[in-house]
Amino acid sequence: xTAIQNRYEFLYLFDCENGNPNxxxxxxxxxxxxxxxxxxxxxxxxxxxxxRNYVQTAFSNTAPNAIFVEHATNLxxxxxxxxxxxGGMPPFDSQAKKWKTTKGxxxxxxxxxxxxxxxxxxxxxxxSTGPNAGQVRGPVQVAFSRSLDPILPIDASITRMAVADNExxxxxxxxxxFRAWEERxxxxxxxxxxxxxxxxxGLYACKGFVSAHLAQGTGFSDDDLTHLWEALLxxxxxxxxxxxxVMSCRGLYVFKHVGTDTDAAQKVRQAMLGCAPAQRMLDFSxxxxxxxxxxxxxxxxxxxxxxxxxxxxxxxxxxxxxxxxGVELLIDGKLPH
Numbered sequence: 001x002t003a004i005q006n007r008y009e010f011l012y013l014f015d016c017e018n019g020n021p022n023x024x025x026x027x028x029x030x031x032x033x034x035x036x037x038x039x040x041x042x043x044x045x046x047x048x049x050x051x052r053n054y055v056q057t058a059f060s061n062t063a064p065n066a067i068f069v070e071h072a073t074n075l076x077x078x079x080x081x082x083x084x085x086x087g088g089m090p091p092f093d094s095q096a097k098k099w100k101t102t103k104g105x106x107x108x109x110x111x112x113x114x115x116x117x118x119x120x121x122x123x124x125x126x127x128s129t130g131p132n133a134g135q136v137r138g139p140v141q142v143a144f145s146r147s148l149d150p151i152l153p154i155d156a157s158i159t160r161m162a163v164a165d166n167e168x169x170x171x172x173x174x175x176x177x178f179r180a181w182e183e184r185x186x187x188x189x190x191x192x193x194x195x196x197x198x199x200x201x202g203l204y205a206c207k208g209f210v211s212a213h214l215a216q217g218t219g220f221s222d223d224d225l226t227h228l229w230e231a232l233l234x235x236x237x238x239x240x241x242x243x244x245x246v247m248s249c250r251g252l253y254v255f256k257h258v259g260t261d262t263d264a265a266q267k268v269r270q271a272m273l274g275c276a277p278a279q280r281m282l283d284f285s286x287x288x289x290x291x292x293x294x295x296x297x298x299x300x301x302x303x304x305x306x307x308x309x310x311x312x313x314x315x316x317x318x319x320x321x322x323x324x325x326g327v328e329l330l331i332d333g334k335l336p337h
Contacts, residue, residue, distance in 0.1 A: 001064070001115075001221040004139075007257040007274040008210035008225075009281050011296055012047075012232055012249070014145070015203045015311055019245015022046045023197065030197045031153045040147035040202045047142050047206060048123055054235040055118050055227055065227065068117040068125055076130030078117070082109035083131050090131055101132040109133035114218045121218040122228065139214035140228065145206035148286050148298060149308055151199045158194045198245060201309045205298075207282045212272040229254070233332060250311050253296055253318065254330035255281040275326030287314075295322045295329065 022042040023029035032041040052067050059065035068078055083089045083101075086108040090101040110133045113120050120127075124138025168181050182190065210225070229252065236247040259270030285294035297317045304313045320329045 001219045001223070003215040003219055004210070004212050004222055004225055005268060006271045007212050009255045009278045010208045010210070010232075011251075011253040011255075011282055011284060012142075012145075012206040012208060013203065013251040013253075013298075013316065014206070014236065014247060014249050015201065016199060016244070017201050017246040017310070018198055019247065020197050020199070020243050021202065021204065021245075021247060023243075028197070030155070031151065031199050031202075033151060033153065034146070038150035038152075040151040040199065040204065042145035042204055042206070044142045044144055047145065048119075050235040050239050051122075051228065051231040052119050054231040054238055057238050058227070058230070059118075063116040065118040066116055068113065068120050075127070078113070079109065079127050079129070079133045080131050082112045082116075082127075082133050085109075086112050099131040106132045106134045110136060118224065118227065121220045121224055124214075124218070136218055137214055139211045139218060139220045140208065141211075142206055142208040145204040147202040147204050148314070149203070151202045152307075154198050154200065156196045156198065158196050159191060160194055161191050163190055163192050196243070198243075201307075203250065203298075203308065203311060203314060205284070205286070207278075209278060229332070248311075251316055252332045255295075255323075256328045256330055258326055258328055260326040270326060276324035280324055281327065293322055295319050 020031050022032050024032045055065055056067045090099045090105055093100050113133055120136055122138055122140045124136045126135050127133035232252055233249050257271050257274045259267035261267040261270055281295055283291050284296040285291040286298045287300045299315050301313050301315055323329055
């Protein structure tokens with residue numbers, strides 16, 4: 001596979017309606033937020049997890065678009081497979097309790113991992129946890145997403161009209177004993193209360209970066225780039241759950257560096273290095289924070305009263321005429337018509 005030859009940045013807008021976009025396990029799984037200004041946060045790993053899940057679904061987890069970091073798996077299993085596919089496992093030093101992997105052997109396994117796993121080519125991976133296959137720095141990186149307006153986390157009480165009591169235990173306990181226990185209880189004892197964290201609405205902005213130079217090390221190709229855009233556009237439709245509410249992609253604005261030089265070789269170099277700093281494209285104008293000469297402007301709808309409760313309460317306006325020389329704007333991964 002031929003690696004990409006252009007640098008990219010992207011601004012990804014998504015929203016959450018009546019759900020929890022990304023719970024914080026250190027805060028009772030409440031929606032993540034910035035305590036200083038109450039703007040919502042979604043972690044980078046939450047976005048990458050859903051990209052992985054989409055690609056795994058779309059390509060049935062088969063090479064060259066298999067997924068390395070799967071749910072509830074041992075990463076060393078796939079690292080060992082990489083060694084087995086490239087000449088066999090390295091010798092194990094029982095005294096040092098580790099595999100004696102040469103640099104050449106590790107590189108061979110690393111190359112196989114890059115060729116086999118989409119997420120290794122895309123996001124990189126640390127593969128030195130068992131039989132060493134080295135480390136790969138991924139060409140695609142995303143920052144924490146942030147809501148455009150403050151969010152209001154709600155902790156709602158819910159009732160479950162059944163219980164899962166494990167009071168009776170023993171080697172000979174079966175369904176008859178559980179049923180007998182159930183019949184001895186009052187109706188109130190056979191239901192329980194719970195809590196559910198959510199936000200009424202939040203529109204989030206995620207900033208991402210794609211390095212053509214790092215892509216040379218993993219083989220991240222134009223096909224991989226297309227799969228990335230497809231995942232960002234469609235991944236929420238394959239990640240539905242009651243806790244997430246309704247989450248949707250609301251815009252993918254991709255900035256492609258193409259260069260300006262009349263010399264072909266120099267133009268390729270410009271396209272890889274970039275023609276403007278990332279913040280020139282990604283510093284967008286948003287409600288209450290006007291950005292002079294912003295390429296993407298997001299504002300509240302003139303008719304909005306109170307807090308936003310739907311995407312229709314926002315207006316998103318691209319300004320391609322404000323692009324720096326040598327940069328193209330792709331909306332939803334494609335050139336605008």
